[in-house]
Amino acid sequence: MSKFKTLDTYNESLNGGYRLAPLNFTTLDGDDYVISNMAGEYLVVSKPNLHAFIKHKLSPAEPIYNELKSKHFLIDSDSNVAMDLMALKVRTKMSRLADFTGLHIFVVTLRCEHSCPYCQVSRQSEDRAAYDMSKETADKGLELVFKSPSPAIKIEFQGGESMLNFDIVKYIVEEAEKINVIERRDLQFVIATNLAVLTDEILEYCRDHRIHISSSLDGPKELHNKNRPRPGGDSYERTIQGIKRVRDKLGRDQVSALMTTTEASLEQPIEIINEYLKQGFDGIFLRPLSPYGFAIKTKSYKAYDVDEWLDFYFKGLEYIIELNRSGTFFVEQYAAIILNKMLTPFGTGYVDLTSPAGIGIGALVYNYNGDVYASDESRMLAEMGDKHFRLGNVHENNWEEMLTSEQLLGPLEESFAGSAPMCSDCAFEPYCGSEPVFHHATQGDYLGLKPTSSFCRRNMAIFRRLIKLMETDSEVKSIFMKWVRI
Amino acid sequence: MADSIFESGKGIQATNFVIETSIYSLEVIKKAAYCFLDQATFEFKAVGEKVECQVSFNQPLAEKEVIDFKKAFDTELLDQDLRQTVSNETESMRNAVLAYAFSRTGLQSE
Numbered sequence: 001m002s003k004f005k006t007l008d009t010y011n012e013s014l015n016g017g018y019r020l021a022p023l024n025f026t027t028l029d030g031d032d033y034v035i036s037n038m039a040g041e042y043l044v045v046s047k048p049n050l051h052a053f054i055k056h057k058l059s060p061a062e063p064i065y066n067e068l069k070s071k072h073f074l075i076d077s078d079s080n081v082a083m084d085l086m087a088l089k090v091r092t093k094m095s096r097l098a099d100f101t102g103l104h105i106f107v108v109t110l111r112c113e114h115s116c117p118y119c120q121v122s123r124q125s126e127d128r129a130a131y132d133m134s135k136e137t138a139d140k141g142l143e144l145v146f147k148s149p150s151p152a153i154k155i156e157f158q159g160g161e162s163m164l165n166f167d168i169v170k171y172i173v174e175e176a177e178k179i180n181v182i183e184r185r186d187l188q189f190v191i192a193t194n195l196a197v198l199t200d201e202i203l204e205y206c207r208d209h210r211i212h213i214s215s216s217l218d219g220p221k222e223l224h225n226k227n228r229p230r231p232g233g234d235s236y237e238r239t240i241q242g243i244k245r246v247r248d249k250l251g252r253d254q255v256s257a258l259m260t261t262t263e264a265s266l267e268q269p270i271e272i273i274n275e276y277l278k279q280g281f282d283g284i285f286l287r288p289l290s291p292y293g294f295a296i297k298t299k300s301y302k303a304y305d306v307d308e309w310l311d312f313y314f315k316g317l318e319y320i321i322e323l324n325r326s327g328t329f330f331v332e333q334y335a336a337i338i339l340n341k342m343l344t345p346f347g348t349g350y351v352d353l354t355s356p357a358g359i360g361i362g363a364l365v366y367n368y369n370g371d372v373y374a375s376d377e378s379r380m381l382a383e384m385g386d387k388h389f390r391l392g393n394v395h396e397n398n399w400e401e402m403l404t405s406e407q408l409l410g411p412l413e414e415s416f417a418g419s420a421p422m423c424s425d426c427a428f429e430p431y432c433g434s435e436p437v438f439h440h441a442t443q444g445d446y447l448g449l450k451p452t453s454s455f456c457r458r459n460m461a462i463f464r465r466l467i468k469l470m471e472t473d474s475e476v477k478s479i480f481m482k483w484v485r486i
Numbered sequence: 487m488a489d490s491i492f493e494s495g496k497g498i499q500a501t502n503f504v505i506e507t508s509i510y511s512l513e514v515i516k517k518a519a520y521c522f523l524d525q526a527t528f529e530f531k532a533v534g535e536k537v538e539c540q541v542s543f544n545q546p547l548a549e550k551e552v553i554d555f556k557k558a559f560d561t562e563l564l565d566q567d568l569r570q571t572v573s574n575e576t577e578s579m580r581n582a583v584l585a586y587a588f589s590r591t592g593l594q595s596e
Contacts, residue, residue, distance in 0.1 A: 020572055022580040025565070038583055054568050083579060087586035094587060421520050425569050451524035 018056065018069075018076040021086065025050060026427035033427070034467055039089035040341055040430030041071045044471050092345045093430075097356070101403075102150040102349060103363035105376055106141060106172055107158050108133045109165035110368055110383075114194055114230045118262055118289055132165045133368040138172050140394035141366035146179055147399035148364075152186040156214075158376070163197050166205075173209050190214050195242025196230060203249045213246045215239060217257040217279065219265060219272035227262050243279060257281060261288050261312060263304050269316035273330075277323075283331035286316050288458070291441045292380035306454040310461050317465070324479040335466060336483040341431045342466070343484050351375055353433040353459075355417035359389065360408045370394040374408055377437040388440060411436035411446040422450040428463040432456075497546030503539040503559070510563050512537060514570055518562040525555065 025035040031047040045053070045064060052058045053074070058065055060076075068074045072082045096102075110131035112119075145153060155176055157169050173189055180187045189211040206213065217239055218224040224236040239257075246255040257279070259265075259272060269286070276284045288309045316332065323330045337350045351358030359374035366372055370393045373379040378389030389411070391402040402408070415436035417423035423432070438455050439448030450456045470477040505515055512530075515537055519528040529540040547555065 019579075020575050022576040022583065023572060025569070025572075027565075038580065051568070054571055083583060084586075087583045090583055090587040421517070425517070425566075449523060451521060 018058075018074045020054065020056075021072050021075055021082065023073050024425055024427045024429060026425075028464060028467060028471075034464075035073060036427040036430055037072050037086065038430070039072075039086060039093055039345060041089075042342060042427065042467065043067055043071055043073065044467065089345045093347045096347050096349060096354075097361065099150045099152075100361045101148040101364055102152050103154050103156060104141075104145045104148070105156045105158055105363060105365040106133065106138065107160070107365060107367045107379065108162050108168045108172075110160040111164045112160040112194075113164070113196060114161065114228055114235060116228045118227065118260060131160065131368055133168050133366075135168065135171055137366070137368070137370040137394055138168055139175065140370065141372075142172065142175055142179060144364070144366070144372070144394060144399050144402075145176070146183050146185070150185070152188070153180075154188045154190060156190040156192060158192045161194055161197060162191055163193050163202060166202055170205060173211065177209070188212065193242075194228070194230075194235065194239065195246075196235060196238040198238075198242045198245060203245060206246075206254075207250050211250075213250070213255040215243065215255060215257045216259070217243075217275065218259050218262070219268060220275045223264055223268060223272070224275075226264055227260070240279065247280075252280070258285055259287060261286065261304075261309060266304055266308055266312045269312050270319050273316055273319055273323075277328070277330065282329055283333050283336070284316075284320075285333040286313050287334070288313075290377060290380070291438070292377060292384065306458050310458060313462070314465060321469070321476055321479060324482075325475065329482070331483045335462070335480070338431050338462065338466060339480050340484045343481065346485070351377075351433070352435055352438075353431065355415075355423075355429070355432065355434040356412050357415050357434045357436050359411060359437060360391065360403060361412070364391075364402075366394060372397070372402055374411075375437055377441075381437060381441055386441075389437060411440070414446040415439065415448075420447055420450070422456075428460060431463055432459055497548055498543065498552050499546050500540065500542045501552060501556075503541065503556070504533075505537045505539060505563075507532075507535055507537055510567055511570065514563060514566040515539065517566045517569075518559060521562050522555075522559065 022038050023035050025033045025045075028034045028044055032044055033047060033050050034042055034044055035050065036042040043064075045068075049058065049062070049064050052062075053064075053068060058068075058074075060066075065074075069076065069079055069082075072079075072086045075082045111129075145155065155172065157172070159165075162169060169191065176187060176189075189209060190213075191206065191211055192214045195213070195215050205211070216228065218227045221236040224239065225233055228235040230238075243255050243257070257276070259276075265272060273284055288306075317335060320330055320332045337348050337353060340346060341348055341353070348354060349358070349362055351362040354362060359378065363375055364372060365374075365376055365379045367379050367382070371379070371382065371387075372391045372394060373382060374389040374391055381388065382390055389407060391397070391405050391407050415434035417426075417429050417432060417434045420434065423429050423434070426432070435448075435455050436446035439453065440446050442455075443449060443453065448455070466480070470480060510518075512532075515530070519530075519539070522528075524544075526541050526543045529542075531538040531540070541555075543555075
């Protein structure tokens with residue numbers, strides 16, 4: 001018996017002896033295409049190679065042949081396990097679906113002492129206690145939280161300014177901790193706050209209960225205070241002082257910050273990033289405005305278009321890459337979420353970039369009055385009078401009723417990118433999301449018309465830029481590799 | 487592809503493509519058209535072995551812009567045709583991968 005395979009064995013693929021595996025392709029630029037498989041692995045191929053490959057005319061002698069084979073785009077006689085591996089990778093990527101709803105957001109009050117014109121949650125003036133969550137509502141909300149099958153539960157407190165109703169925050173934390181003695185979930189707490197009303201008592205409580213602080217920092221003093229007006233005009237000072245106090249008391253990593261891009265921010269990407277560096281952060285999330293709440297009423301949302309925001313974003317990204325080249329580790333967090341999907345087998349819990357959509361599956365929101373919404377954006381929409389994504393009320397509906405309601409299942413099914421026109425053919429689909437709330441708000445239906453969708457335009461541009469950067473500069477690829485969670 | 491053009495003083499407002507269905511299926515033609523819905527609306531009419539495709543631009547275009555539009559549409563037709571080839575050839579494999587990926591998760595319906 002021969003120890004070696006015959007020459008004919010190796011010639012098999014030369015004679016068209018390979019099968020195509022499921023793949024999508026989309027233009028990158030010029031004659032280059034991105035192809036991706038079901039697990040999100042990608043490859044950049046030239047147009048002639050793409051055509052030869054799909055028409056079974058690609059020679060195994062071509063260097064691209066083995067790359068296609070190693071990423072499961074083709075199967076030949078010695079790659080029989082490719083589809084088993086592919087299925088495992090898809091299963092890993094989708095694993096969050098079985099352990100759904102890990103994030104539970106309690107809107108403990110709509111009161112706020114800031115009056116930001118871009119506010120997406122339609123805050124109420126500080127003295128209107130009618131917008132506070134009661135203990136009865138909190139109890140009912142907590143019952144629902146622990147109905148979730150997720151082994152990891154994160155309870156996030158939002159407002160308004162959540163610290164204006166800190167008594168209910170404390171109540172929820174302590175009740176959740178009691179329940180968790182039996183439940184034994186990985187339980188975490190986060191308070192979203194502008195830090196303006198932070199007290200030593202609150203800080204000590206957060207330290208004792210290991211509560212993470214998430215704040216807002218829009219950039220340098222002048223920009224931040226312009227974007228985020230409050231009595232005294234000292235939002236920046238209070239935020240910076242608050243960040244320092246949290247770090248001193250709770251630890252350096254216990255505070256994070258988010259920025260929102262306003263029209264005034266567009267000219268200052270470098271200054272905004274430098275502010276984050278100055279405050280000791282090792283990353284920034286460059287976020288556009290969302291079409292909800294006061295951002296619509298005050299026309300803040302329409303103050304710039306998607307191309308202007310992309311210009312801002314890419315200037316910022318370029319600067320961040322240069323920082324990394326010169327030895328300063330600093331992450332652009334939106335890019336990092338996408339790169340994680342591109343470069344690892346893991347999915348993301350980031351609601352905007354999931355399909356099936358993250359509504360309900362990724363997060364549930366318990367509003368101050370007991371109404372339950374499918375996402376933070378859903379309740380923002382509701383504050384504008386549109387309750388399309390209201391799943392029920394904690395006092396009237398149970399978990400099963402809300403999680404199987406047409407208000408949730410309808411948009412999930414209708415917006416699923418895997419069967420949506422254009423999305424189902426798009427090579428970037430594994431990195432993207434379906435965002436039914438955004439498309440409902442901007443286009444009036446859950447699916448949205450993708451050629452006119454600013455969500456599609458924004459994300460396609462970012463996907464292309466990230467891949468192009470990795471393809472043309474190996475140092476950038478090394479930097480990006482450091483941004484992903486392995 | 488044979489074409490006729492409808493022009494006004496402001497520029498070209500509409501054009502007409504004729505596509506052989508022996509080359510591109512109706513599904514491929516419709517998918518290609520969908521990608522351009524930000525620029526134009528489309529009306530299809532089957533004429534024997536051909537499809538007449540009436541394209542009305544959202545804004546009047548200059549002649550060069552119409553030529554560029556046609557080139558882009560041709561490229562999209564070819565891409566959609568290739569996608570259909572891939573889809574036809576890999577459909578059973580795609581279903582098998584999904585079936586395995588979702589097996590024993592408790593998420594699939596009985």
